[in-house]
Amino acid sequence: MQVLIVDDDPFICRLLTRQLRSLGFAKVTACERALAAVAQLEQAPDSIDLVLCDLQMPEMDGIEFIRHLVRLDFAGALVLVSGEDERILQSAERLAQAHHLRVLGTLFKPVPSGRLQKLLEQAAAERAAPRAADSRSYSAEDLARGIAAGELVNHYQPKVDFHGARVIGVETLVRWQHPQDGLVYPDRFIELAEDSGLIEALMRAVLGNALREARQWRDAGHLLQVAVNVSMDNLQVLDFPDFVEQEALAAGVPLHSLVLEVTESHLMKNRQAALDILTRLRLKRISLSIDDFGTGHSSLVQLRDIPFNELKIDRSFVHGAWRDVSLRSILDASLAMARKLGMKTVAEGIEDRADWDHLLAAGCDVAQGWFIAKAMPAAQLPAWLKEWERRRRELI
Known part of the structure; x- marks a missing residue:
């Protein structure tokens, strides 16, 4: 070098x-x-x-x-x-x-x-270890073919309760198993899906895979919450809550164990439809998380108008907050606001023991990040859960 x-x-x-x-x-x-x-x-x-x-x-x-x-x-x-x-x-x-x-x-x-x-x-x-797909760009036709061929696969990053260090759930992170380029990460195709009208088909594939794998974990005794990311573009069809309910029931996964993480990468196209859909999802006991809070278009307006019950603090405000006064101030204010609103808090970007100790002391509820585990294929999760049971004793 x-x-x-x-x-x-x-x-x-x-x-x-x-x-x-x-x-x-x-x-x-x-x-x-x-x-x-x-x-x-x-x-x-x-x-x-x-x-x-x-x-x-x-x-x-x-x-x-x-x-x-x-x-x-x-x-x-x-x-x-x-x-x-x-x-x-x-x-x-x-x-x-x-x-x-x-x-x-x-x-x-x-x-x-x-x-x-x-x-x-x-x-x-x-x-x-460069990724072959990093230098490639893809067309809407490429992505549509990949979705139709079942090439989307889910990886899962564990979410751990701070106070007992117990695994409470996972976040679903989609990958594209491209036949030539190997594993393609979502930064290469999510924006393409949103811009080309494929985000609905992509979300349905991701949700279906996540529910099937969640059912397999439940059958093995792992009762985990499963979080799936949805875009505001997904929240324009009024029967979306019914679709999610039917998919969960068909897979045998209780609605209360499903979390939809809402990322507003674009401004709402139809605010009334989104409010209608999100409120109905909560009525069905599906949890709603405001993802990447503090970045993009996420704002206090969303907290006022939408019945979120989880606030996910973006990693840019989490990692290193223990040594950064400005990050710590933003983090503490977000945690305090969430507590007053009765919302669970999740900290992304827990990368080391110092991050863990600081967020634990600050009163955050749930941890997620590389200090706990990187995202992994579904088949690897049961073995990781066993390993975590040994490791968690060091944190409590």
């Missing part, structure tokens, strides 16, 4: 170079001038796999440098390094992500060797 350091401080350049080489990265180049780094990238943009860039530099600051990375279609990974205010660093990270740069994370000066090592291991893993 070829690494480029961009920092106007000679001491930081030497320190990072030494740290990188001690971690086994021999191909390290340090530039004390951002213009020199840009010139090197212009000559051979594909030769650099990872850039570590300071934000506060004379001649050209880190934000300007990010513009050049975008201009050059930089395909490597980026780590932002700074001694600036944490919120400035976070804003720069979000800007780079908005430009579709692959941002591994941020580092504060002085750079901890352990944190640097973790980011580099992540970069190496991603580089060693």
Whole structure:
């Protein structure tokens, strides 16, 4: 892996170079001038796999440098390094992500060797195992054929009660088992489905698979809630609640064990129809969760008008909130509001023990994230449940 350091401080350049080489990265180049780094990238943009860039530099600051990375279609990974205010660093990270740069994370000066090592291991893993479908785009006809052929498969990410560390349910995450490209992740086809009128067919396939697999788990003694994501685009047909009820009854899954996570990626096309449908779903004892709360179009208006009984806090407000004052303030306010509204709270993005301990102390109800488990195929869940029973004793 070829690494480029961009920092106007000679001491930081030497320190990072030494740290990188001690971690086994021999191909390290340090530039004390951002213009020199840009010139090197212009000559051979594909030769650099990872850039570590300071934000506060004379001649050209880190934000300007990010513009050049975008201009050059930089395909490597980026780590932002700074001694600036944490919120400035976070804003720069979000800007780079908005430009579709692959941002591994941020580092504060002085750079901890352990944190640097973790980011580099992540970069190496991603580089060693690229997904074939990442470079592919798909047409509506491709997706329609895949749905009709039964190529959509569900993976499931466990949800765990904070107070007893017991598994209470799973979230359904769809994948496309493409015959040529292998496993295609939803960021490659969900927006396509919404824009091409295929989201209804996609949702029906995902729901049907989830209910069948939930029935198999129940038969094995695992009484789990199953959450399925629905788009506001799904909530335009007035008989949708009846369809969900019929599917659940046919599969032998109680309605109270079904959660629909509503993501509003688009503004409501027909607000009255959505309110009609969502209210009827709650009357049928199907739980409703407002997903990714605090992002996109999710807002206090939805909490006022729609009978949600679960609030799912987006991962961008969860991971690292224990050390970030602004994240912690937003998180605490969301939890307090949910409690006053009588809603269960779910925290996405629990990635380490520090996240777990903080959300537990803050009074959140349910945890979800890589610290617990990544999403897995249905067949792997029973074995994971046995393993979790051994691990949960460490958390209670």
